[in-house]
Amino acid sequence: xxxxxxxxxxxxxxxxxxxxxxxxxxxxxxxxxxxxxxxxxxxxxxxxxxxxxxxxxxxxxxxxxxxxxxxxxxxxxxxxxxxxxxxxxxxxxxxxxxxxxxxxxxxxxxxxxxxxxxxxxxxxxxxxxxxxxxxxxxxxxxxxxxxxxxxxxxxxxxxxxxxxxxxxxxxxxxxxxxxxxxxxxxxxxxxxxxxxxxxxxxxxxxxxxxxxxxxxxxxxxxxxxxxxxxxxxxxxxxxxxxxxxxxxxxxxxxxxxxxxxxxxxxxxxxxxxxxxxxxxxxxxxxxxxxxxxxxxxxxxxxxxxxxxxxxxxxxxxxxxxxxxxxxx
Amino acid sequence: xxxxxxxxxxxxxxxxxxxxxxxxxxxxxxxxxxxxxxxxxxxxxxxxxxxxxxxxxxxxxxxxxxxxxxxxxxxxxxxxxxxxxxxxxxxxxxxxxxxxxxxxxxxxxxxxxxxxxxxxxxxxxxxxxxxxxxxxxxxxxxxxxxxxxxxxxxxxxxxxxxxxxxxxxxxxxxxxxxxxxxxxxxxxxxxxxxxxxxxxxxxxx
Numbered sequence: 001x002x003x004x005x006x007x008x009x010x011x012x013x014x015x016x017x018x019x020x021x022x023x024x025x026x027x028x029x030x031x032x033x034x035x036x037x038x039x040x041x042x043x044x045x046x047x048x049x050x051x052x053x054x055x056x057x058x059x060x061x062x063x064x065x066x067x068x069x070x071x072x073x074x075x076x077x078x079x080x081x082x083x084x085x086x087x088x089x090x091x092x093x094x095x096x097x098x099x100x101x102x103x104x105x106x107x108x109x110x111x112x113x114x115x116x117x118x119x120x121x122x123x124x125x126x127x128x129x130x131x132x133x134x135x136x137x138x139x140x141x142x143x144x145x146x147x148x149x150x151x152x153x154x155x156x157x158x159x160x161x162x163x164x165x166x167x168x169x170x171x172x173x174x175x176x177x178x179x180x181x182x183x184x185x186x187x188x189x190x191x192x193x194x195x196x197x198x199x200x201x202x203x204x205x206x207x208x209x210x211x212x213x214x215x216x217x218x219x220x221x222x223x224x225x226x227x228x229x230x231x232x233x234x235x236x237x238x239x240x241x242x243x244x245x246x247x248x249x250x251x252x253x254x255x256x257x258x259x260x261x262x263x264x265x266x267x268x269x270x271x272x273x274x275x276x277x278x279x280x281x282x283x284x285x286x287x288x289x290x291x292x293x294x295x296x297x298x299x300x301x302x303x304x305x306x307x308x309x310x311x312x313x314x315x316x317x318x319x320x321x322x323x324x325x326x327x328x
Numbered sequence: 329x330x331x332x333x334x335x336x337x338x339x340x341x342x343x344x345x346x347x348x349x350x351x352x353x354x355x356x357x358x359x360x361x362x363x364x365x366x367x368x369x370x371x372x373x374x375x376x377x378x379x380x381x382x383x384x385x386x387x388x389x390x391x392x393x394x395x396x397x398x399x400x401x402x403x404x405x406x407x408x409x410x411x412x413x414x415x416x417x418x419x420x421x422x423x424x425x426x427x428x429x430x431x432x433x434x435x436x437x438x439x440x441x442x443x444x445x446x447x448x449x450x451x452x453x454x455x456x457x458x459x460x461x462x463x464x465x466x467x468x469x470x471x472x473x474x475x476x477x478x479x480x481x482x483x484x485x486x487x488x489x490x491x492x493x494x495x496x497x498x499x500x501x502x503x504x505x506x507x508x509x510x511x512x513x514x515x516x517x518x519x520x521x522x523x524x525x526x527x528x529x530x531x532x533x
Contacts, residue, residue, distance in 0.1 A: 026346075052346045058376065063335040063369035070339020078339075093329050093366075098336065108530035142531050166533035 007181040010152035011041050011117075011173055014159035015079060019049055021189055022077065025163055028055035029064055029081030029117075038083050039119060039178055061087050065094035068114040069102065069168075077113045077163055085120035085172060086132040099168035100143030111166035115159070120148075121174040121214050121264055122301050123312055131301035131308075133213075133265040138170045139242040139274065145195055146242040148172040150216040154239055156185040157193025165195060172241075174214040198245035200252070204232030207325050208252040210275065211262040212238040215313060219262050222318035231326050241271050249275065250283055257288040258325050262313055267295040289328035294321045331357060331364030334383070338370045341379035341444075352438040353381040359448075360391030362405050371446070375412035378443035382434040383409075385448045386421060392457040393465045409446035421449025422479040425486075452477070 005013060018025045026049075027042060033056035036043030046054040057064050061082060068078035082088045088095070095116060102112045122131035138146045145167050149155040155173060162169035186192065201216065202223055211219040216237050223233040234252050238244055253259060259279060261272035276291040294313045302308055337355035344351045361367055362385055374381050385405045389396050402408075409416025415437070419426045427449060434445035452474035456463035463471075487493035 055342075058369070058372055060335075060369035060373060062366050063338060063373050066332065066335020066366065066370065067339035067342060067373065070336035070341075071343050072339075073336070074340055074343040076343055093332060094335060097329055098332055103533060104530050106530075111533045145532075 003184070003187075004182050005152050005156070005185050006179050007149075007152045007155045007173070008039060008041055008178040010156035010185045011159055012043065012045070013185065014156040014163070015042065016045060016048070017189060018077075018079075018160055018163045019045070019053060022163075024075055025077045025079065026053040026055065026071075027079045027081065028057050028067065030057055030059055030083045032056060032081050037081065039175070041117075041119075041173075042081070061091035062094050065091040065114075065116060066098060068116070069094060069098050069112060072112050072114045073102075073110065077115075079115045079117060079163060082116060082118045084126075084130050084132075085118035085134055086129045088116070088118050088134055088170075091116070092137070095138065095144070095168070095170065096141045100141045102143075103167075104143060112168045113163075113166045114168050115162045116168070116170045117159075118170060118172050119175050119178075120172045121176055122296075122308055123176045123214065125303070125305060125308070126175070126301070127303035128300050133172075133263075133296070135170070135172055135241055136265055136270045139271055140269075143168065144242060145169045145240070146172070147195060147240045148174070148213045149193075149239060150174070150177065150181070150213050150237050152181055152183045152185050154193050154199075154237075155181075157191060158195065158239065160186075161192040161195050164192065169195070172213065176214040193239065196240050196243050196245060198239055198248040199237045200234060200248070201237050202233065202235040204234035205255050206231045206233060207258040207260060207322055208234045208236060208249065208256045209260045209262060209318070209322065210236045210238060210249060210272075212241065212271075213264060215262045215264050218313060218315040218318055221315040222322055225315065225319045226322050226326075229323075231322065233322060238271070244271065244275065246278060246282075249279070250286075253279070253283055253286045257286055258328070259287070259291045260294065260318070260321050260325050261291065262294045262318055264296055264313065266298045267293065268298050270295060289325055292321050292325050294318050329364070329366075331361040331366035331370075333357065334361075334366050334370035335373070337381055337383075338374050338377075338379060341374060341381040342377060344380050345377060349380075350439055351380065352435055353379070354384060355381060356384045356386060358391070359385055359387040359389075359396060359405050360399065361385075362408060363391070363399055367408075371409070371412045371444070374444045375414050378441065380438035380441075381444040382431065382438060383444060383446045385446065387448050387450050388453040389450075390453070390457070390466070393461070393463075395465070404448060406446055406448040409444075412444075414444050414446070416446035416448065418448040418450060421451035422477045422482065424479055424483045 032042040033046045068080045071078045147158045149158045263272045272293045341353040404418040406416035406418035
């Protein structure tokens with residue numbers, strides 16, 4: 001029986017193992033040093049690896065990413081922490097115009113092995129500046145990879161894969177899952193979860209539900225409810241948003257002919273929009289119903305728990321959408 | 329983007345610090361870039377970490393069309409270094425020896441662990457922001473004054489007076505420079521056109 005870790009502990013274990021394995025890996029960010037990070041993800045790392053590999057930075061998100069890009073050009077593999085994904089906008093230019101384009105600008109003669117960790121998501125009472133899901137900004141930028149694990153297993157395995165990847169990877173870790181999600185993690189130095197591969201969390205033949213991150217919890221709950229009503233929903237965890245696992249979705253659609261996509265991000269031009277467009281272009285003939293979406297509304301996260309609960313997709317709204325989908 | 333190279337330079341400088349190396353990063357930018365947030369973030373980090381970096385500001389008096397006095401309320405970009413805890417020096421950027429001496433001092437500081445230096449080289453650009461820009465925003469007198477400070481003839485005169493340079497050596501240097509440019513133009517002119525598929529190449533390792 002393998003050990004169980006929380007999602008947060010799984011991230012920390014991935015960092016520690018990769019830093020022990022490869023002296024070129026280092027972490028930097030705000031409060032990541034002796035304090036151990038705003039959420040405690042980097043606790044213990046400073047003690048083990050010291051000032052030069054666990055670097056407390058000024059509140060300078062653009063510099064944090066830029067320093068990472070610079071270090072990567074000397075063979076290092078920096079893991080930059082944005083204290084909250086909401087703050088990533090302050091480092092946006094360095095991600096989209098430096099990290100994402102550097103290899104292209106050098107005609108393939110450079111690699112940019114950096115990871116930007118971004119604690120994202122709501123349902124934690126964080127309000128406008130501590131709850132956002134800005135993944136769509138980055139799936140819109142060629143040159144980047146974007147991952148969003150939902151389990152401790154994937155949190156550890158995808159972070160290790162991201163650190164070893166020679167491309168810039170934006171790693172969205174969901175704050176709601178930090179201490180709530182617990183489970184086994186990959187053991188041993190070389191067990192990674194490959195970037196680009198989705199996972200089928202529940203098999204079914206009546207409809208396909210694609211989700212990721214913290215939306216996996218209400219999605220699976222909704223699928224359970226539908227099962228009691230005699231509807232078997234296949235639930236796919238995307239795990240990687242760029243590039244997303246098209247074959248996994250297509251394969252499921254061949255079986256179910258119906259697709260619901262759930263995202264915590266706002267509705268307009270999110271990953272759900274892109275998946276929906278790809279299905280229309282390449283898989284239209286498989287469909288027996290229009291592709292449906294359950295998303296955050298096109299608005300900003302409020303502080304009020306009442307308003308946030310009204311905005312967030314939940315098992316009720318997802319189950320209702322699944323019923324509409326199978327009854328279509 | 330302007331100034332975006334400065335955090336990247338800080339990252340390279342940080343690796344030199346990790347390796348206790350003698351290497352020094354030289355990072356170039358214009359006075360216009362010193363108004364971008366990345367300038368502040370990079371110089372602040374470099375100061376805090378005492379990184380081996382020489383920040384060289386080529387102050388050519390104009391950010392595209394806008395003169396210095398309309399983009400900053402100070403005369404010298406160099407004094408910004410004080411806010412980051414390291415030395416800044418403003419020098420005549422058209423004086424080859426002044427640049428050399430300032431650089432020697434900055435490199436010595438970087439290599440002895442005393443951190444970065446900001447060198448502001450005051451200079452001028454003869455042409456516009458780019459070749460389409462006729463630069464109507466400046467006077468002919470101003471351009472003529474700066475042309476009279478052209479560092480190449482100024483330094484040539486200096487070297488001739490000290491008998492370091494004679495006509496033959498000068499011609500050799502000028503021919504060599506012209507040849508380098510001719511070779512580059514020929515290389516570029518003869519390079520094959522890209523294939524359409526190249527447009528989507530080199531995105532991922």
